[in-house]
Amino acid sequence: MIALKHFKAVWNVSRSVSGLILHIGLVPILALVVCLIAQVHSYTLTVELKYFFFIAIVGMMLYLIATLLAENDLPVIGLFRMFRATYADFLVFFLLYHSMDLLMLSFSAAFFCSELFPTVQFLPGLLVGVVTFVLVTSLLSFWIYHNIPSKTHRNSMRRISPSIKSETAAKLFALFVGSKNRVGIIAGYFLPIVLMVAWLGVKLPTYLFLYIALALLLGFAEDCGISDGYFYYLNVLLHRNRRVLLREKQLIYIAHSLAITMLTVFSALLSGNLRPDETYMPIIILTYFCILSDGAIRYIYSYYPNVREYRNQITFLLLIMFIPAAGLLLSIIFSIKDRKRHVDRP
Amino acid sequence: MLIVRNLKKVYSNSRGLYELNVQLEPGTITAVIGPNGAGKSTFFNMMNGLVLPQSGECLLDGTNIYALPLDQTGFLPEANFLIDNFSVMQMIEYFVQMKSISVAKDRIHFLLDGFSMRDYQNEVIKRLSQGMRKRVAIICAILNVPKLLVLDEPLNALDIQSVVFLKKLLQEAKNKGSYILLSSHVLDFLDGLADNVVFLRDGKPVVQCSCTDVKIEELYLNIYGVT
Numbered sequence: 238m239i240a241l242k243h244f245k246a247v248w249n250v251s252r253s254v255s256g257l258i259l260h261i262g263l264v265p266i267l268a269l270v271v272c273l274i275a276q277v278h279s280y281t282l283t284v285e286l287k288y289f290f291f292i293a294i295v296g297m298m299l300y301l302i303a304t305l306l307a308e309n310d311l312p313v314i315g316l317f318r319m320f321r322a323t324y325a326d327f328l329v330f331f332l333l334y335h336s337m338d339l340l341m342l343s344f345s346a347a348f349f350c351s352e353l354f355p356t357v358q359f360l361p362g363l364l365v366g367v368v369t370f371v372l373v374t375s376l377l378s379f380w381i382y383h384n385i386p387s388k389t390h391r392n393s394m395r396r397i398s399p400s401i402k403s404e405t406a407a408k409l410f411a412l413f414v415g416s417k418n419r420v421g422i423i424a425g426y427f428l429p430i431v432l433m434v435a436w437l438g439v440k441l442p443t444y445l446f447l448y449i450a451l452a453l454l455l456g457f458a459e460d461c462g463i464s465d466g467y468f469y470y471l472n473v474l475l476h477r478n479r480r481v482l483l484r485e486k487q488l489i490y491i492a493h494s495l496a497i498t499m500l501t502v503f504s505a506l507l508s509g510n511l512r513p514d515e516t517y518m519p520i521i522i523l524t525y526f527c528i529l530s531d532g533a534i535r536y537i538y539s540y541y542p543n544v545r546e547y548r549n550q551i552t553f554l555l556l557i558m559f560i561p562a563a564g565l566l567l568s569i570i571f572s573i574k575d576r577k578r579h580v581d582r583p
Numbered sequence: 584m585l586i587v588r589n590l591k592k593v594y595s596n597s598r599g600l601y602e603l604n605v606q607l608e609p610g611t612i613t614a615v616i617g618p619n620g621a622g623k624s625t626f627f628n629m630m631n632g633l634v635l636p637q638s639g640e641c642l643l644d645g646t647n648i649y650a651l652p653l654d655q656t657g658f659l660p661e662a663n664f665l666i667d668n669f670s671v672m673q674m675i676e677y678f679v680q681m682k683s684i685s686v687a688k689d690r691i692h693f694l695l696d697g698f699s700m701r702d703y704q705n706e707v708i709k710r711l712s713q714g715m716r717k718r719v720a721i722i723c724a725i726l727n728v729p730k731l732l733v734l735d736e737p738l739n740a741l742d743i744q745s746v747v748f749l750k751k752l753l754q755e756a757k758n759k760g761s762y763i764l765l766s767s768h769v770l771d772f773l774d775g776l777a778d779n780v781v782f783l784r785d786g787k788p789v790v791q792c793s794c795t796d797v798k799i800e801e802l803y804l805n806i807y808g809v810t
Contacts, residue, residue: 239681246680315664318633320681321649 239322240330327378332371584608585731585762590639592625593786600625601786602639607779612753612763614773614794616803617783623766624661625786627735630764631658643731643762653682657729659720661736667709671700671719674708678723686726694722697748714740721749728756734765738772750776770800782806 317326347362585607593599600622607613615623628634630641632649641648648656665674679686695701698718708716717740725732732753738746753776756763767773773780773794780799782789789806 242681246677249676249680315633315660315662316666316681319631319658319660319664320653321632 238329239317239320239326240333242320243317243330244333324379328375331374331378584642584644586642588640588642590626590629590641591637592629592634593637594625598622598625599786600629600783603781603783603788605781605788605791607762607764609762610757610760611778612757612765612776613779613781614777614799615764615766615781615783616768616770616773616799617789618807620785621783622786623783624735626783627733627764627766628660630731630733631656631660631735633660648731651731654684654727655730657724657726657732659724659734659737661739663716663720665708665716665719665723668707670705670707671695671711672704674719675723675726678726682727684727690726691722694725694752697752698722698745712740714742714745717741718745721752725752725756728759728761730761732756732761732763732765734763736766736768738767738769746772770803773799 317330322330347359347366585605587603587605590603591599591601593601598620603622603626605613615626617623625634629636630648643651643655666677669677675691692701695704698721700715700718700722703711703715708719711719717737721734721737724734737749741749750772753763753765765773765777777794777799779792780794780802781791782802784807790802792802794802
């Protein structure tokens with residue numbers, strides 16, 4: 238079967254765990270862990286936060302679908318065609334490729350649904366979630382199997398970008414549409430916030446708005462490819478050599494880590510000062526941690542496909558993971574302090 | 584014998600390919616020529632499986648080409664199909680594994696040297712120029728000298744040194760009895776190399792003939808009336 242052969246070949250070729258992680262995705266795996274932790278510790282969530290998570294999950298699902306349809310898997314799909322893949326190959330490929338995403342989304346959806354609606358049971362919810370996503374993937378695979386050769390979004394993007402001569406225009410292009418697809422951004426970030434604001438109106442507390450705005454800004458920036466786009470801009474327009482480019486990219490990632498850490502600590506402080514009765518911060522912080530770790534692995538992998546070079550960068554990997562880890566620790570301490578204060582309170 | 588029988592694929596805008604019939608002998612190079620939109624890429628995409636035909640069939644020694652083992656086929660589509668995050672060497676290894684072929688290291692080094700890609704073997708595909716990607720794609724297609732070799736616009740973005748080396752590789756495949764189909768707008772390249780030529784216009788074959796004793800450019804001028 239071509240799909241299984243493909244995974245085996247990728248594993249053999251990359252000869253590293255990161256290759257497989259890159260294919261499966263670290264965020265879903267770690268997010269699943271976060272959900273499990275939340276389930277085990279039975280964190281109390283505010284209604285607003287439950288809604289937020291619930292809508293974020295819908296957004297992620299839409300984002301996943303958009304990604305499936307528009308961009309990420311296109312070269313592999315082309316190869317599959319040449320290797321005479323059947324519909325079954327496509328189905329197995331997508332189910333395996335997105336297995337952790339699907340499981341994580343099903344798990345999260347079931348978890349938050351059971352939290353949100355007392356009548357919904359967790360396990361049946363999980364089952365419904367898994368079945369739904371398998372069906373969605375089957376339909377998508379079917380659609381892609383019959384339509385994908387006409388999809389040239391990725392190529393057209395590549396054709397457009399080098400034609401931009403103005404530096405400002407190139408920067409803007411790189412910032413907003415350079416490296417990711419617009420459908421995904423709209424589905425993943427704009428739609429949830431529009432839905433949420435429409436659903437909840439102005440009843441949300443100010444700090445939550447602030448938090449969501451920051452989170453969305455960060456997510457939006459990440460997905461619009463501020464870093465990717467920036468380096469694309471440098472690479473194409475300034476023709477920097479690889480070493481300079483690499484050093485700058487390392488700096489950007491460290492700055493990015495610091496920004497995320499500050500954001501998480503800031504959120505923890507906000508929750509500690511304004512809503513000391515809430516204990517959901519570890520979930521948020523862990524999610525950030527997951528996103529950052531995923532970004533770091535992908536960054537390292539994309540720059541160092543050669544195993545030996547990759548190993549040489551472990552120190553750097555540890556460094557950029559240490560910063561958010563320190564932030565995570567601080568935030569957990571804040572949260573525990575908050576909880577104690579809440580428990581001590583009459 | 585490679586037999587293309589009543590092959591047809593018409594798109595919603597009435598473009599595509601209408602009922603193509605071709606018969607090719609082993610160890611021959613066949614050039615498919617025509618202006619833009621003549622149906623060349625549709626034909627090649629059907630040969631390499633990217634587009635499925637509405638009717639007709641392609642048989643190689645009696646076997647449908649879609650049922651041929653992967654090690655007997657080599658395709659170069661016009662569009663980029665390489666995996667961005669792989670290095671050149673990883674991409675080659677990936678093809679070796681997917682096709683279940685055994686290729687000697689010497690052969691890989693010979694191809695890399697011939698296309699001046701030895702120094703870039705650990706470079707990631709996404710950082711290569713268009714011409715270099717094309718060279719990698721050709722290497723992947725021609726790794727084990729397949730029985731059926733289909734190259735869609737192989738000269739696009741290639742430098743002169745690579746063109747000369749490609750010509751050598753095609754001669755090698757021809758001598759080993761491969762069926763080779765290629766399209767190109769560079770008629771000089773095809774002169775003396777192609778044994779047969781198929782001229783297409785508006786999705787239909789205009790002329791099919793042997794071109795061993797005649798210059799393709801002259802045929803082209805006669806058919807399309809370019810002055």
